[in-house]
Amino acid sequence: xxxxxxxxxxxxxxxDVLVVGSAGRDIEKAxxxxxxxxxxxxxxxHLLARLGLTADSGWTLSAWLHPNDVETDVLRVEESRTRxxxxxxxxxxxxxxRFGGPDSGSIALGAEYFGxxxxxxxxxxxxxxxxxxxxxxxxxxxxxxxxxxxxxxxAIEWNIGSASAVAGARATWQRQKNAGFSSxxxxxxxxxxxxxxxxxxxxxxxxxxxxxxxxxxxxERFFSGTTGRGxxxxxxxxxxxxxxxxxxxxxxxxxxxxxxxxxxxxEIDDYIERIEIxxxxxxxxxxxxxxxxxxxxxxxxxxxxxxxxxxxxHFIDGEADNGDVLADIPxxxxxxxxxxxxxxxxxxxRWEYRAEKTDIGSGEKETPSVHLLSA
Numbered sequence: 235x236x237x238x239x240x241x242x243x244x245x246x247x248x249x250d251v252l253v254v255g256s257a258g259r260d261i262e263k264a265x266x267x268x269x270x271x272x273x274x275x276x277x278x279x280h281l282l283a284r285l286g287l288t289a290d291s292g293w294t295l296s297a298w299l300h301p302n303d304v305e306t307d308v309l310r311v312e313e314s315r316t317r318x319x320x321x322x323x324x325x326x327x328x329x330x331x332r333f334g335g336p337d338s339g340s341i342a343l344g345a346e347y348f349g350x351x352x353x354x355x356x357x358x359x360x361x362x363x364x365x366x367x368x369x370x371x372x373x374x375x376x377x378x379x380x381x382x383x384x385x386x387x388x389a390i391e392w393n394i395g396s397a398s399a400v401a402g403a404r405a406t407w408q409r410q411k412n413a414g415f416s417s418x419x420x421x422x423x424x425x426x427x428x429x430x431x432x433x434x435x436x437x438x439x440x441x442x443x444x445x446x447x448x449x450x451x452x453x454e455r456f457f458s459g460t461t462g463r464g465x466x467x468x469x470x471x472x473x474x475x476x477x478x479x480x481x482x483x484x485x486x487x488x489x490x491x492x493x494x495x496x497x498x499x500x501e502i503d504d505y506i507e508r509i510e511i512x513x514x515x516x517x518x519x520x521x522x523x524x525x526x527x528x529x530x531x532x533x534x535x536x537x538x539x540x541x542x543x544x545x546x547x548h549f550i551d552g553e554a555d556n557g558d559v560l561a562d563i564p565x566x567x568x569x570x571x572x573x574x575x576x577x578x579x580x581x582x583x584r585w586e587y588r589a590e591k592t593d594i595g596s597g598e599k600e601t602p603s604v605h606l607l608s609a
Contacts, residue, residue, distance in 0.1 A: 250286035273462040278304040297327040316460040322353040339392035353379030377413035397431040412456040422447040440483040448475040467517040477502040499527040510597035526552040540575045561595030
């Protein structure tokens, strides 16, 4: 991989050009299915180019382009060998204008675009069983797939005495299509409201409420084939996820010590769940609803002379309305780290304990507890 970046200024404008390229060859994948199933990525290529502009008058503009492709090779020993080539060109742009300042409050207006073009998935399956008929079968499930997503938003921040508040709203529209299917259009409006209020003795209260959405991806709707995680069948009838989230936090600022804790709850309708319909075969469905809730904790202490310690953790639970466990809920964890930041160098030592994960969703695997150490 490599990165090239240049920033410079002209009258009233700051320019930022970034180019990032990467190429991977024969990347092997660790898997609990080994050695019965061996997954290798023979080739993976990315090129990301981005142009950014920032004006003294308060607006920012960026545009980017990302052609990419990845090849997946899945060998089921004495059964079949599958090669899948995925490729697409992704692109996007965003603009934002900000008015006001920290004392009088500020307003931000913005617009965003995200697109995908030439999204293809071509699969070749070869029979390698000792007594099989042999031969090769080819199919293409993503064929010239396209996606367009446009959004417009506004946010305002203002002071109420010693407290500060923020509110915003966003309108989003998405269109997807793939050969052999009717195009799919989705739209949604979301918003949020937040408040930070100082209390006595160094305490501060933070509260937020917001609505959210997640559109199904092109792959969730239209891709049917082989992945490194097994077979997948897309569901073109998926609806968008909608959610309402709440969080409440309490912070305390001391001379050297900072402590914060928060509780959160996310109520989701039409949750897009990946389920296992048979051994080694997954698909996506909309659950009626689900709830994700938990606690986050963080504390840090500065000893001075650039030395500090930090401890934290999270505890999260996710449950569908029928009592089943939601997929993709991370395991509970706690962590402890120490760092030193000097004038010319810095160092960091971090330990994390990740608890075992046995309450799993459909298609997931149990994971044991583990200690992670990084330096």
